[in-house]
Amino acid sequence: MHIGDFKxxxxxxxxxxxxxxxxxxxxxxxxxxxLFPFVAGDYLLFMANxxxxxxxxxxxxxxxxxxxxxxxxxxxAFIGVGGYTAAILSTRFDLPFLLCLPLSGLMAxxxxxxxxxxxxxxxxxxxxxATLAAQLILEFIFVHWESMTGGIRxxxxxxxxxxxxxxxxxxxxxxxxxxxxxxxxxxxxxxxxTRVGRAFIAIRDRDISAELMxxxxxxxxxxxxxxSSFLAGISGCLWVNFLKTITPEHFxxxxxxRYLAMIIxxxxxxxxxxILGAIFMTIVPEVISTILGFLVNIFPTAMSFLFPLxxxxxxxxxxxxxxFEPHGLAEIWRRIKNYFHLWPFEH
Amino acid sequence: MKILSIDHISLSFGGLNVLSDVSFDxxxxxxxxxxxxxxxxxxxxLNIISxxxxxxxxxxxxxxxxxxxxxxxKRAALGMGRxxxxxxxxxxxxxxxxxxxxAHYHLKTGLMSALWYWGAAHREEMELRKKIxxxxxxxxxxxxxxxxxxxxxAYGLQKxxxxxxxxxxxxxxxxxxxxxxxxxxxxxxxxxxxxxxxxEEYDTTIVLIEHDMKMIMDISDRVLVLNFGxxxxxxxxxxxxxxxxxxxxxxxxxxxxxNRTAII
Amino acid sequence: MDIFLQLVASGFLVxxxxxxxxxxxVLIYKxxxxxxxxxxxxxxxGAYIFYSLVVYLKLSPFIGFxxVIIFAAILGFLVERLILRHMLGQPNISIIMVTIGLSSILLGLAEIIWGSSFxxxxxxxxxxxxxxxxxxxxxxxxxGFLMAMVVVAVFLLLFKYAKVGVAMRATANDxxxxxxxxxxxxxMFTISWAFGAIAASLGGIIIGNIGGVQPTLGxxxxxxxxxxxxxxLDSIIGAVIGGFIVGIVExxxxxxxxxxxxxxxxxxxxxxxxxxxxxxxxxxxxxTKEIERL
Numbered sequence: 001m002h003i004g005d006f007k008x009x010x011x012x013x014x015x016x017x018x019x020x021x022x023x024x025x026x027x028x029x030x031x032x033x034x035l036f037p038f039v040a041g042d043y044l045l046f047m048a049n050x051x052x053x054x055x056x057x058x059x060x061x062x063x064x065x066x067x068x069x070x071x072x073x074x075x076x077a078f079i080g081v082g083g084y085t086a087a088i089l090s091t092r093f094d095l096p097f098l099l100c101l102p103l104s105g106l107m108a109x110x111x112x113x114x115x116x117x118x119x120x121x122x123x124x125x126x127x128x129x130a131t132l133a134a135q136l137i138l139e140f141i142f143v144h145w146e147s148m149t150g151g152i153r154x155x156x157x158x159x160x161x162x163x164x165x166x167x168x169x170x171x172x173x174x175x176x177x178x179x180x181x182x183x184x185x186x187x188x189x190x191x192x193x194t195r196v197g198r199a200f201i202a203i204r205d206r207d208i209s210a211e212l213m214x215x216x217x218x219x220x221x222x223x224x225x226x227x228s229s230f231l232a233g234i235s236g237c238l239w240v241n242f243l244k245t246i247t248p249e250h251f252x253x254x255x256x257x258r259y260l261a262m263i264i265x266x267x268x269x270x271x272x273x274x275i276l277g278a279i280f281m282t283i284v285p286e287v288i289s290t291i292l293g294f295l296v297n298i299f300p301t302a303m304s305f306l307f308p309l310x311x312x313x314x315x316x317x318x319x320x321x322x323x324f325e326p327h328g329l330a331e332i333w334r335r336i337k338n339y340f341h342l343w344p345f346e347h
Numbered sequence: 348m349k350i351l352s353i354d355h356i357s358l359s360f361g362g363l364n365v366l367s368d369v370s371f372d373x374x375x376x377x378x379x380x381x382x383x384x385x386x387x388x389x390x391x392x393l394n395i396i397s398x399x400x401x402x403x404x405x406x407x408x409x410x411x412x413x414x415x416x417x418x419x420x421k422r423a424a425l426g427m428g429r430x431x432x433x434x435x436x437x438x439x440x441x442x443x444x445x446x447x448x449x450a451h452y453h454l455k456t457g458l459m460s461a462l463w464y465w466g467a468a469h470r471e472e473m474e475l476r477k478k479i480x481x482x483x484x485x486x487x488x489x490x491x492x493x494x495x496x497x498x499x500x501a502y503g504l505q506k507x508x509x510x511x512x513x514x515x516x517x518x519x520x521x522x523x524x525x526x527x528x529x530x531x532x533x534x535x536x537x538x539x540x541x542x543x544x545x546x547e548e549y550d551t552t553i554v555l556i557e558h559d560m561k562m563i564m565d566i567s568d569r570v571l572v573l574n575f576g577x578x579x580x581x582x583x584x585x586x587x588x589x590x591x592x593x594x595x596x597x598x599x600x601x602x603x604x605x606n607r608t609a610i611i
Numbered sequence: 612m613d614i615f616l617q618l619v620a621s622g623f624l625v626x627x628x629x630x631x632x633x634x635x636x637v638l639i640y641k642x643x644x645x646x647x648x649x650x651x652x653x654x655x656x657g658a659y660i661f662y663s664l665v666v667y668l669k670l671s672p673f674i675g676f677x678x679v680i681i682f683a684a685i686l687g688f689l690v691e692r693l694i695l696r697h698m699l700g701q702p703n704i705s706i707i708m709v710t711i712g713l714s715s716i717l718l719g720l721a722e723i724i725w726g727s728s729f730x731x732x733x734x735x736x737x738x739x740x741x742x743x744x745x746x747x748x749x750x751x752x753x754x755g756f757l758m759a760m761v762v763v764a765v766f767l768l769l770f771k772y773a774k775v776g777v778a779m780r781a782t783a784n785d786x787x788x789x790x791x792x793x794x795x796x797x798x799m800f801t802i803s804w805a806f807g808a809i810a811a812s813l814g815g816i817i818i819g820n821i822g823g824v825q826p827t828l829g830x831x832x833x834x835x836x837x838x839x840x841x842x843x844l845d846s847i848i849g850a851v852i853g854g855f856i857v858g859i860v861e862x863x864x865x866x867x868x869x870x871x872x873x874x875x876x877x878x879x880x881x882x883x884x885x886x887x888x889x890x891x892x893x894x895x896x897x898x899t900k901e902i903e904r905l
Contacts, residue, residue: 010476011469071704073711121893124703125646125844129836130889133882136833140879144872190464194472195447195454197461202437202448209435212397213516214423214452223458257711264708269439308727308826311719318712322705323697 037174045170051282052177053238056184058262058278060231066268068224069204074131075259077138078229080251082108082236087155087246097160108233109226116225142248154247261318267328276329350375356405365391366576378553380563383573389556393522397429398422424452428518430509432525438498449515483511503534523555613745618866620746624756626858631759633838633850635811641783641845642803648710650811651832652717657812658819687808691801722826731823755817837881857881
């Protein structure tokens with residue numbers, strides 16, 4: 001049981017992990033994350049990689065939509081830009097993975113600024129529609145710029161290597177994913193301890209008063225777009241290096257909606273929420289397909305419902321969370337934690 | 348010495364004249380009040396000074412510099428603080444973060460050092476925290492609520508947090524839009540005391556809009572009276588109170604005077 | 612030149628049908644200020660219901676139409692009561708996302724019920740193409756256009772003269788004032804959702820009759836956005852004009868550019884136009900910039 005915190009410096013009051021208890025649990029979590037691949041089977045390793053890559057994308061979208069209040073229907077396309085950049089750089093220019101990673105992020109950030117930049121004067125719906133247009137235009141480019149992207153058939157790449165060490169299985173790739181997730185999450189969390197992150201939230205809550213407080217709206221909205229799509233690009237690069245294939249079908253509008261669902265379910269404006277939402281939305285389709293797998297014995301065609309059922313459930317999750325728990329899983333987690341905080345003496 | 352000059356300002360929305368040819372000066376270190384009936388254009392003047400509205404005619408000078416075409420965020424950097432009529436706090440943030448936001452322009456952390464945080468950004472944040480705690484939170488007596496989310500606070504306290512945020516901007520001129528509207532007598536007294544203290548201790552010039560005439564007459568050095576977008580008169584509270592145009596604007600013409608209740 | 616005229620003429624007809632679908636969006640937006648991302652799915656569901664009534668239950672189309680109208684009204688009613696009523700006062704961004712969630716639900720449900728395969732309607736109209744000089748117009752398109760125009764006209768008259776229409780306009784203008792005049796604003800919200808769903812479903816039937824129906828039919832609904840950005844979000848006439856412009860633009864772009872890109876330009880063109888419009892006029896061509904207050 002934890003009784004209270006006595007802080008003697010402002011630094012300790014503003015630390016992310018305030019007390020010894022939370023640092024202890026963080027240590028346990030790290031240990032588990034490092035041990036995980038040694039005990040997990042192929043399937044779990046695959047899923048963990050996928051979840052990790054999704055977390056990075058979700059953190060990106062949450063910075064833009066959850067924190068800065070700029071809704072985007074084009075996030076999947078930015079992930080696609082990162083993925084294609086990585087695929088093109090590694091197959092056509094033979095660049096090493098470690099160089100492709102930041103370059104993919106930068107390329108996506110560049111596209112993010114191109115799309116976001118001019119539309120920064122737009123608010124709410126208009127911005128939403130502009131990002132929708134960007135999604136459709138980028139999809140078109142993925143399909144039709146065949147000489148670069150391979151068109152509908154897409155591209156295949158060979159396994160990435162780091163200084164000659166080839167990441168040819170999910171086990172090895174897991175550690176790359178883990179490091180990237182930790183880096184991205186930490187940087188994102190840091191951001192919201194400073195004036196930059198505060199400016200994002202201020203723009204979301206009341207943009208006019210934010211401007212009168214001395215925040216240059218254009219600059220900070222551009223930052224939000226650039227950061228968000230940079231993370232999308234990183235996520236895309238990891239994605240293509242993990243699956244070793246890329247086609248336009250991987251980044252449809254629906255995938256953008258799935259990312260929105262993630263941050264809503266997880267909790268908008270919460271880094272923890274992005275993590276929980278991404279994990280949740282990676283697991284849900286698997287649960288559905290497992291259940292349908294059992295049903296195949298009774299209804300032989302059950303598997304054909306997998307895709308539409310996923311859509312119904314994603315949609316339902318978005319609606320249910322927005323109506324009943326607008327702060328998402330992160331809020332539920334906070335309540336659980338508070339309950340156990342003084343447990344068993346909660347009163 | 349003039350710190351702020353409003354020079355023949357006119358503003359209209361869709362043919363409706365909000366302000367016509369308004370001019371006045373605000374002197375360094377005074378409390379300057381703008382009064383007038385609802386819809387007289389008081390808030391529009393503040394919006395023009397802080398750069399949210401652009402006047403169609405006329406100019407705004409601050410310390411002798413022409414601000415008329417300067418964007419709002421740059422004006423904030425020059426030292427223009429503001430509180431709002433309908434509280435404009437950031438509901439997703441704690442009291443402390445709201446106040447910290449006011450200091451935005453005085454901080455230097457860029458995007459990259461924000462992402463890295465350790466080192467320069469951390470140091471800056473700690474200095475900021477110290478300054479805010481010692482200069483503002485202590486001064487406005489809001490220690491107990493510093494970690495509360497602002498949306499959960501009572502109205503009067505929200506107004507006080509807004510003042511705290513404006514102080515964190517370290518303003519040379521503080522524009523206050525109805526600082527005591529909707530407050531009870533005790534809260535009003537507290538706020539009046541804070542305003543006077545700010546003037547003394549922070550050496551800040553204050554421009555305020557208020558309907559509470561008692562407070563205006565007690566604390567302000569000079570008063571400007573607006574009616575239908577026009578400046579009726581300005582002067583010390585005593586002079587203004589006696590001015591026939593002001594009495595007419597507030598109480599109606601002499602004939603009708605007996606039938607109407609005072610707005611004041 | 613005759614190709615050009617041909618493209619413009621059929622684009623014009625398609626545009627009229629788009630106008631009806633956009634009307635389904637505008638009717639809701641005007642009264643409730645809600646951006647309905649599920650308009651396209653309302654359309655798709657309407658087309659499927661009609662298909663089921665006419666093909667499975669072998670009903671005459673003349674019975675099918677009123678039944679679809681009733682069904683759409685119920686759908687709109689339920690959506691408003693069950694979901695959007697709970698979102699009153701929530702931030703815009705949440706409401707937009709609720710309708711995105713709704714569209715995902717409807718899309719998935721349609722695929723579960725009707726499958727993903729493509730189905731074409733039994734012939735509703737005479738098959739003989741309409742020939743005007745050198746221009747040949749497909750009969751489904753031509754009669755579909757006429758039908759859409761009739762429905763749009765009915766809605767316009769309803770809005771202008773019927774009591775409920777006037778009440779909706781009042782609500783759209785000023786909710787508080789309408790409320791104090793004894794108009795039940797919440798009922799107006801429900802009614803406008805029902806009307807919006809009806810307009811979209813009828814548009815869906817017409818589109819389905821031209822090109823067949825499958826669950827992704829609702830993607831046509833995305834074209835509403837270029838249309839309403841062109842025409843102004845809350846203007847019925849604007850929606851009609853925007854519909855015509857988008858219909859013609861996409862037909863021309865498709866006709867002239869698709870051969871070079873192996874397809875896809877037609878559907879993309881309105882969005883490229885949209886981006887350019889937003890670059891020049893951030894609030895749309897006819898949109899009004901609201902005066903913001905502090």
